[in-house]
Amino acid sequence: MKILAIETSCDDTGIAILDVSKNGAFDVLANIVSSQTALGKKYGGVFPAMAKREHQKNLVPTLISALKKSGLVKKPDKSPEGHFDGPAIISPRASLGGILEREPELKKNLVSFLKKYGKPDVDLISVTNGPGLEPCLWVGVNFAKAISSFWNIPVVAVNHIESHILVNLLESPGMKFPAIALVVSGGHTQIILVKKPFGAAQGKSGNYEILGETRDDAAGECFDKCAKILGLGYPGGPVISKLAAKARLSCESRAFAKLPRPMIGTKDYDFSFSGLKTAVLYADRKIKNKTKKYKQEMAADIQQAIIDVLIKKTMKAVKDFKAKSLILGGGVSANKELRNQMQKKLAKELPNAKFLVPSPHLSTDNALMTAITGFYHLPTGRQAKKMAWKKIQADGNLRIE
Numbered sequence: 183m184k185i186l187a188i189e190t191s192c193d194d195t196g197i198a199i200l201d202v203s204k205n206g207a208f209d210v211l212a213n214i215v216s217s218q219t220a221l222g223k224k225y226g227g228v229f230p231a232m233a234k235r236e237h238q239k240n241l242v243p244t245l246i247s248a249l250k251k252s253g254l255v256k257k258p259d260k261s262p263e264g265h266f267d268g269p270a271i272i273s274p275r276a277s278l279g280g281i282l283e284r285e286p287e288l289k290k291n292l293v294s295f296l297k298k299y300g301k302p303d304v305d306l307i308s309v310t311n312g313p314g315l316e317p318c319l320w321v322g323v324n325f326a327k328a329i330s331s332f333w334n335i336p337v338v339a340v341n342h343i344e345s346h347i348l349v350n351l352l353e354s355p356g357m358k359f360p361a362i363a364l365v366v367s368g369g370h371t372q373i374i375l376v377k378k379p380f381g382a383a384q385g386k387s388g389n390y391e392i393l394g395e396t397r398d399d400a401a402g403e404c405f406d407k408c409a410k411i412l413g414l415g416y417p418g419g420p421v422i423s424k425l426a427a428k429a430r431l432s433c434e435s436r437a438f439a440k441l442p443r444p445m446i447g448t449k450d451y452d453f454s455f456s457g458l459k460t461a462v463l464y465a466d467r468k469i470k471n472k473t474k475k476y477k478q479e480m481a482a483d484i485q486q487a488i489i490d491v492l493i494k495k496t497m498k499a500v501k502d503f504k505a506k507s508l509i510l511g512g513g514v515s516a517n518k519e520l521r522n523q524m525q526k527k528l529a530k531e532l533p534n535a536k537f538l539v540p541s542p543h544l545s546t547d548n549a550l551m552t553a554i555t556g557f558y559h560l561p562t563g564r565q566a567k568k569m570a571w572k573k574i575q576a577d578g579n580l581r582i583e
């Protein structure tokens with residue numbers, strides 16, 4: 183079966199097409215990400231209203247690229263079943279005008295696309311409906327509803343955090359349970375207990391338990407805010423990790439600041455990163471001459487402070503729950519030092535446990551992870567009915583539990 187997936191939870195517009203064979207093997211036909219990084223760099227971060235506008239612009243061109251890459255481009259349907267305009271609900275289909283009334287630019291792009299291209303050979307649409315930036319999530323959700331209703335293809339809504347975990351199944355099928363997942367992104371830092379194996383249409387209930395999470399800033403947010411303090415631009419994670427790698431090669435001592443490791447010794451699995459950011463701000467104020475070497479050293483210290491806390495709390499969870507796998511996911515898991523240090527620690531202390539981390543381009547937001555999660559939540563019964571799209575809502579605070 184072919185799954186067309188849509189991801190718009192933050193500032194990346196992702197469209198992927200995944201083919202899953204009868205024996206469950208994955209074949210990635212396309213995984214296209216249109217990133218808003220240039221805008222983020224220009225304005226120093228992500229602004230929901232601006233990101234929503236960009237998704238409206240990017241979704242159709244990204245879909246066209248994905249269809250071309252997959253060889254699924256079709257000639258226009260002679261008499262399309264859906265309606266281009268009109269009131270919100272025309273039974274049994276809704277009109278695009280009604281579904282996309284809050285996304286006029288997207289509607290315009292989609293209508294001209296649908297006049298030019300026909301229904302692709304796709305069996306399921308999978309869309310992220312949370313957590314994330316709600317205006318951005320709604321663009322993706324309404325886009326999914328529009329094409330689901332127009333093409334008469336079932337749609338399933340999936341959780342973004344679960345997708346950051348399940349993307350690991352693509353490259354490392356041998357996940358063992360129970361597992362501990364550390365999901366570290368720009369919006370989340372959570373330690374999650376994954377209780378049982380995944381099967382197609384497993385249903386979400388009961389398989390996940392959030393053991394701990396950040397009480398303030400997420401780890402990625404801390405990277406981003408610290409980078410801003412140091413004048414390094416956005417997103418902060420990649421630039422801090424690049425600078426830190428240079429410090430490791432060049433410097434012998436980094437004595438200008440001892441950064442805190444907030445909550446490293448507490449008995450729970452929670453995190454707090456806002457104090458670290460404040461410590462960086464105060465330390466930075468004291469430095470008059472902000473040389474290249476200073477920035478490299480500071481970057482290395484920030485990165486190590488974040489890594490130390492993540493490793494300590496995650497390893498505690500792995501041991502406490504006798505986990506057989508440790509799974510990393512989310513944008514921060516693209517960090518080379520975090521991956522290497524976590525893997526070494528696990529190999530040393532629990533050599534029988536399996537370590538899973540996605541390739542860096544699958545750590546950050548993409549729609550392939552949304553497609554995989556869609557496969558594990560194949561709609562059944564009433565959900566599989568054509569009108570199921572009507573019930574889907576975006577939820578910025580959606581929980582995995």
Ligand code: KG4
Pocket residue numbers: 192366367368369370401402403405406417418419420423512513514515516517518545546547
């Ligand atoms: O998962 P993601 O792409 O989007 C969200 O769901 O938030 O994560 C984005 C976050 C950003 O905060 C970014 O700075 C961070 O991931 N990030 C990194 C690295 N690459 C991206 N953090 C540390 N090191 C990296 N190499």
Ligand code: ZN
Pocket residue numbers: 342346367368512513546547
């Ligand atoms: Zn993410």
